[in-house]
Amino acid sequence: MHAFVTAAEETTHSVLLPATYDIVWSLVVTAIIAAVFIKVLPKFLKVLDERTAKIEGGLESAEEAQAEAQQLLDEYKQQLADARAEAARIRDDARTEGGAIVAELRQKAQADAARIVETAQRQIAAERQQAAESLRQDVGELAIELASRIVGESLADQARQTRVVDRFLEELETDSVAVAAENER
Numbered sequence: 001m002h003a004f005v006t007a008a009e010e011t012t013h014s015v016l017l018p019a020t021y022d023i024v025w026s027l028v029v030t031a032i033i034a035a036v037f038i039k040v041l042p043k044f045l046k047v048l049d050e051r052t053a054k055i056e057g058g059l060e061s062a063e064e065a066q067a068e069a070q071q072l073l074d075e076y077k078q079q080l081a082d083a084r085a086e087a088a089r090i091r092d093d094a095r096t097e098g099g100a101i102v103a104e105l106r107q108k109a110q111a112d113a114a115r116i117v118e119t120a121q122r123q124i125a126a127e128r129q130q131a132a133e134s135l136r137q138d139v140g141e142l143a144i145e146l147a148s149r150i151v152g153e154s155l156a157d158q159a160r161q162t163r164v165v166d167r168f169l170e171e172l173e174t175d176s177v178a179v180a181a182e183n184e185r
Contacts, residue, residue, distance in 0.1 A: 140165035 018026075143165055 136165070136169065139169065143168045 140162075
């Protein structure tokens, strides 16, 4: 039994120190993992760095694009405000010009109307004068003819005819003025 105990004692290992084959296999696996990390980790870090750079570049590009878009938007708003102001100015100028044209046309129309009225009044006055002269002549001829029949003698003398006609018309005018004055009362 002693041999068995000795064999057992030889096979007992320390709790703190693992078996040699465990240490060897652990070192082999650690070396493989370390080799993989040494080979793969730089590539992985490189990919991560590239991706980070792309993302940061994209963010910077996006910020630049956003700033440029904001600048373009501000310019557009300014141009729109300028265009609206210009349109309002043009509209006001057109209204002013339209008012001036209307005033000018109105003044021309009034001048034309005044000229037409003046011409018509002159024409009416001339026709009235002509009608009065024609009426005077006709009334004179009728008065002379009537007076000749009443008196029984000829009033062929021109001077005598003119005096008779003038006296007759003056009496006629005096009578018409008196009748008009009585009608006004």
